[in-house]
Amino acid sequence: MIKTHKCSSSTLQNILFRKAEDLELSIAIPRESVYFGSPSFFSRRFIFLDFGQKKYNIMASHMRFKSLKDVEEVMAPGAKYITILRDPAKQFESIFTYYGWRTRFRADLHRFLQRPDRYFQLFEPKSTRVAGRNPMCYDNGLDARRLTPGNGRLDSFIDILDNWYDLVLIAEHFDESLILLKDLMCWTLDDVVYFSQNARNNKSVVPLSRADTAAIRSWNWADQKLYAHFNKTLWERIEIFGRDRMDQELQLLAAKNQALSKDCIGKVMEQGDKRMWYPPGIKVNSFIVNENATHKQLCEQLTQPELDYLHKFRNNLIKAFQRQKAIS
Numbered sequence: 580m581i582k583t584h585k586c587s588s589s590t591l592q593n594i595l596f597r598k599a600e601d602l603e604l605s606i607a608i609p610r611e612s613v614y615f616g617s618p619s620f621f622s623r624r625f626i627f628l629d630f631g632q633k634k635y636n637i638m639a640s641h642m643r644f645k646s647l648k649d650v651e652e653v654m655a656p657g658a659k660y661i662t663i664l665r666d667p668a669k670q671f672e673s674i675f676t677y678y679g680w681r682t683r684f685r686a687d688l689h690r691f692l693q694r695p696d697r698y699f700q701l702f703e704p705k706s707t708r709v710a711g712r713n714p715m716c717y718d719n720g721l722d723a724r725r726l727t728p729g730n731g732r733l734d735s736f737i738d739i740l741d742n743w744y745d746l747v748l749i750a751e752h753f754d755e756s757l758i759l760l761k762d763l764m765c766w767t768l769d770d771v772v773y774f775s776q777n778a779r780n781n782k783s784v785v786p787l788s789r790a791d792t793a794a795i796r797s798w799n800w801a802d803q804k805l806y807a808h809f810n811k812t813l814w815e816r817i818e819i820f821g822r823d824r825m826d827q828e829l830q831l832l833a834a835k836n837q838a839l840s841k842d843c844i845g846k847v848m849e850q851g852d853k854r855m856w857y858p859p860g861i862k863v864n865s866f867i868v869n870e871n872a873t874h875k876q877l878c879e880q881l882t883q884p885e886l887d888y889l890h891k892f893r894n895n896l897i898k899a900f901q902r903q904k905a906i907s
Contacts, residue, residue, distance in 0.1 A: 580639040583718045584709050585673040586665040587750040589776035589885055594757075595639040596888045597880045598770065604636035607653060608892050613885060615642035617708045620720070623653045628896045640889075641708070644720045647743045659763060660743055664715055664809055665750035667802040668787060668795040674709055676785050677861055684711075688785050692794040699724075713801040723801035733801050737808050746816075747809040758828045759816055768828065772835050774866060774881045780849050783862045843878035845869035 580595060582588045599606040607626045609615050616625035621642040623629055634655040644650070647660065674680070675688050684691050684698040691698050695712075703711045703724070710717035712724040721736045740747070746763050748756035757771040764770075787795070796803045817825055846867040866882040868875070 581644045581660075581662040581719060582639060582641045583663055583665075583715055584641070585670050585677060586663045586715070587753055587775070587778075588663050590753075590773050590778075591663055591748065592639045592885060593776050593881070593883070593888075594771055594773055595637050596883075596885075596892075599637045599892075600880065600888075605633065605655070606892055607635040607638040607640075608889055608896075609640050613641055613889065614708060615640055617641055617643045619643065620645035621649055623649075626653065627893055628900055629653070641718075643718060646720070659745040661746045661748060661760065662719065662744060663748040663750060663756070664806050667715070667799045667806055668792040669750075670715065670802075671795045671799055672785050672787055672791075673779070674714060676783060677779065678709060680711070689788075689791060692791055692798070695794070695798045713799050715802045715805055719805075721801075726801055728800055733804060737805060740805075741808075741812070747812065749806075749810050749813050751810075752813060754829055754832055755817055755825060756813065758825060758832065759813070759820060762820065768832050768835060771832065772839055772881070774836075774840065774844070775864070776885070778864055780862050780864050782849070839874065839877070839881065842874055843868055843872050843881060 580588070580591065582592060596606075598604065607629070610625055610627045614625075615621050619625075621644060623631065625642075626635075633653075635653055636655050636658070638650070638654065644662075650660070651658075672688060675691070680691075681687050683704075684702045686698055699711055710722070710724055713721075713726070716723040716726075716733075716736070719736075719740060721732070723733065726733060746756075746760055748760065750756075757773070758768075760766075761768060761771050844866050848865045848867060849862050865884075868878045868882055872878045
């Protein structure tokens with residue numbers, strides 16, 4: 580998975596991490612933090628305890644994607660390639676607020692959107708993990724921060740991604756996307772149950788006016804075109820899947836999520852998980868697991884933060900490396 584910023588990708592990542600844990604699949608994780616070297620493009624040298632020979636079943640951390648070849652070199656044969664996109668207006672508000680860009684650009688979001696070119700020219704750093712313009716294109720390998728409309732590079736880029744990805748999920752249609760993922764991977768609905776991970780509560784969301792929304796979509800025009808294309812392809816896939824069949828599975832997935840929420844969640848915390856770092860002033864919902872939960876192990880997995888999972892995977896890799904070293 581190419582993990583895009585603020586696109587419900589942490590929730591999708593949790594699904595993949597659970598699968599890796601349950602089936603003891605080989606997983607590629609970053610050498611440090613949660614990034615495979617970003618803002619540098621992905622390279623296997625950024626993989627933790629990798630010695631250039633191993634093939635992995637799952638890779639689901641942040642990276643800057645450059646070419647499928649670079650990723651295919653580290654993935655097991657038959658791997659599927661996915662990413663997730665979000666409405667650019669909602670994503671940009673989330674990025675701007677979550678990463679404290681009010682400080683970076685010395686303006687709040689509404690003021691920034693009145694003259695984004697000016698603030699961008701003055702204060703955008705040359706090297707960044709999260710682009711101040713067209714961040715979804717940036718994560719997927721095209722630096723469109725200074726790309727102008729009408730440039731043919733974007734159309735070629737979208738065509739390349741269309742050929743590379745087996746599925747592009749859409750955050751606004753997350754459940755439909757998960758059902759298509761389940762179908763692609765020959766999984767069951769139990770494999771794609773979820774609780775929203777790293778989601779801000781409403782107190783940390785900046786309301787957008789119609790003018791704000793229009794300004795963001797104009798500013799992030801390349802992301803808007805990328806999103807529109809893959810939103811269209813998602814609905815084409817839903818038509819092929821079958822609307823009636825989709826509606827039935829949506830109801831079943833919602834029922835499973837509701838039942839697990841009732842069983843698992845003892846309390847929702849607005850301060851976020853103390854095991855995670857959050858930017859100052861940002862309130863992120865986290866969950867305290869019900870001590871009497873029937874599905875305690877699954878409940879723990881569903882609520883486990885990314886950093887906890889990465890710490891667990893790193894420890895497992897270290898132990899496996901030490902065992903192998905002792906044998907040899």
